Amino acid sequence: MSTKTTPLVWDTDLPLFSRQMLTQWTLAMLATALVMALILGTVFAAQEEWDALLPMATLIGAVTGGLWLLGMVIMAVLFRGRYRVRYTLSNQGLRCDTVDAVAKKANRLAIGLGVVMGKGQLLGAGLIGVSRESEEVNWSGAFQARFDPVRHTVLMRNGWRTLLWVQCTPENYAEVAEQVSQHMTRRETAKRFASRLAKGSPLPAYLGRSLLVFLACAPLFPLAEEYEVTLFLPIFTLCFALAMVWLINLFGWVVLGGLGLQIALTILAQFEERHSFFQPGEVYRAYEVLGGDDFSLFLVAGIGAAVLIWLSHGALRGRWLAALIADKTDMGDA
Numbered sequence: 592m593s594t595k596t597t598p599l600v601w602d603t604d605l606p607l608f609s610r611q612m613l614t615q616w617t618l619a620m621l622a623t624a625l626v627m628a629l630i631l632g633t634v635f636a637a638q639e640e641w642d643a644l645l646p647m648a649t650l651i652g653a654v655t656g657g658l659w660l661l662g663m664v665i666m667a668v669l670f671r672g673r674y675r676v677r678y679t680l681s682n683q684g685l686r687c688d689t690v691d692a693v694a695k696k697a698n699r700l701a702i703g704l705g706v707v708m709g710k711g712q713l714l715g716a717g718l719i720g721v722s723r724e725s726e727e728v729n730w731s732g733a734f735q736a737r738f739d740p741v742r743h744t745v746l747m748r749n750g751w752r753t754l755l756w757v758q759c760t761p762e763n764y765a766e767v768a769e770q771v772s773q774h775m776t777r778r779e780t781a782k783r784f785a786s787r788l789a790k791g792s793p794l795p796a797y798l799g800r801s802l803l804v805f806l807a808c809a810p811l812f813p814l815a816e817e818y819e820v821t822l823f824l825p826i827f828t829l830c831f832a833l834a835m836v837w838l839i840n841l842f843g844w845v846v847l848g849g850l851g852l853q854i855a856l857t858i859l860a861q862f863e864e865r866h867s868f869f870q871p872g873e874v875y876r877a878y879e880v881l882g883g884d885d886f887s888l889f890l891v892a893g894i895g896a897a898v899l900i901w902l903s904h905g906a907l908r909g910r911w912l913a914a915l916i917a918d919k920t921d922m923g924d925a
Contacts, residue, residue, distance in 0.1 A: 598681040604673040624655040637812030684729035729923025733783035749921040751794040807898035818860040843903035
């Protein structure tokens with residue numbers, strides 16, 4: 592079977608208001624709302640502020656809906672419903688590069704404004720945008736190709752999401768589809784994908800780990816409140832534990848650091864001197880008056896901490912891969 596040695600290169604416009612793009616944008620906003628609701632809901636529930644849950648959900652829904660609508664307006668006004676990209680199909684893989692000048696300027700403007708204004712979210716959005724200006728799948732990866740001759744698209748998918756959306760032109764679709772099939776057959780890309788998929792979709796495992804993270808972090812909030820340790824630490828631990836599951840395994844070190852700091856501050860709090868209300872002038876240490884409720888809280892928080900340590904250890908030892916790292920592996924990125 593012969594394959595071309597000269598790369599096939601073409602420029603095209605991604606239709607921003609296509610069903611595929613609108614579905615991805617809507618799902619991204621729903622995922623954002625869900626993560627925000629779960630994080631804030633865990634904080635309020637751990638502090639038994641049940642009356643704050645409904646207003647919180649309403650606010651998150653309004654903010655997410657506003658962001659969704661703002662995105663639609665930006666697509667229509669700023670990008671005029673089109674996003675210019677360049678594809679390069681070679682013997683090594685298929686790369687998509689952003690060539691849209693508006694998109695590149697917007698990403699760099701977001702980074703600059705984020706730095707100047709001290710807006711972490713704006714900075715993060717700009718950095719993510721820049722990082723996605725060039726995406727590639729290699730035939731050494733493990734994915735399948737879904738061909739759509741009506742829309743002239745080829746979707747590269749792993750076990751749970753689309754890794755790369757390839758928009759062909761009506762003129763080159765047949766050639767692109769043929770070359771993709773040849774390369775994937777030659778390098779057994781789809782065969783590796785089928786072998787991994789036989790073990791089941793990885794999505795339930797990531798959702799299960801995320802739920803375990805929420806349950807493990809929940810008792811850290813009343814622990815921090817009871818012993819006057821800043822609530823920033825359990826929030827910090829929760830956010831980076833989720834990032835460890837979905838983004839990068841190395842965030843396990845951050846989780847262990849945040850957890851260790853909260854444990855250390857909680858222990859130090861037990862040696863604080865307190866003045867008795869019943870016997871003026873008498874001073875005692877906090878640990879001297881610990882009761883059954885305190886020990887119950889220690890036990891539940893200790894179990895949660897042990898779960899987080901176990902998850903972090905597994906991530907750092909490579910026993911399981913974060914979703915983003917696993918996707919990079921499926922894309923053939925060593």
